[in-house]
Amino acid sequence: MIKVKSFSSQLKIFHTRHELDELDKEVSDFIASRGIRKVISLSDASTTGNSGETIGLIRVLAYEEPVAGSREHYQEQIESKLNEWGEEIEKIRKKADKLGAEARVKYQEQIEDLRARQETARKKLEDLKRTGGEAWEDLRSGAEAALDELKKGVEGAVAKLKKG
Numbered sequence: 050m051i052k053v054k055s056f057s058s059q060l061k062i063f064h065t066r067h068e069l070d071e072l073d074k075e076v077s078d079f080i081a082s083r084g085i086r087k088v089i090s091l092s093d094a095s096t097t098g099n100s101g102e103t104i105g106l107i108r109v110l111a112y113e114e115p116v117a118g119s120r121e122h123y124q125e126q127i128e129s130k131l132n133e134w135g136e137e138i139e140k141i142r143k144k145a146d147k148l149g150a151e152a153r154v155k156y157q158e159q160i161e162d163l164r165a166r167q168e169t170a171r172k173k174l175e176d177l178k179r180t181g182g183e184a185w186e187d188l189r190s191g192a193e194a195a196l197d198e199l200k201k202g203v204e205g206a207v208a209k210l211k212k213g
Contacts, residue, residue: 058072060106085112091110137207163203170196
């Protein structure tokens with residue numbers, strides 16, 4: 050959905066640079082707080098006084114609104130996958146406990162590695178929950194990579210248990 054948001058600032062003689070910086074910050078904060086990833090246009094129009102002098106500025110931002118709930122839904126999916134892999138790690142641990150001492154030690158090291166990967170992925174998810182805007186996209190890639198590493202590790206451990 051395309052939306053438009055207007056911002057305005059009264060301009061005072063000799064203070065314009067400061068006022069424009071504040072207006073820029075207000076727009077940037079708005080974009081970051083809403084998780085907006087696509088700006089369609091940004092335009093300025095001046096307002097004038099009775100004598101034709103510029104007395105104010107109106108900035109209009111047209112943007113594509115992120116799909117409502119998509120970010121939260123994505124985070125819930127990652128949380129769900131983390132929980133699933135955690136359950137798989139627990140199943141591996143239980144199977145490893147039934148093995149002989151030497152094999153059990155070998156799997157314990159692997160399980161510790163999987164738990165470390167799980168913790169890394171969980172930290173990435175927490176970072177993801179605390180950010181917005183472009184940083185969210187960057188952290189999302191990191192969270193996906195950490196989750197992929199965890200998945201590969203769990204699948205590898207499951208395959209070894211099936212062979213052994």
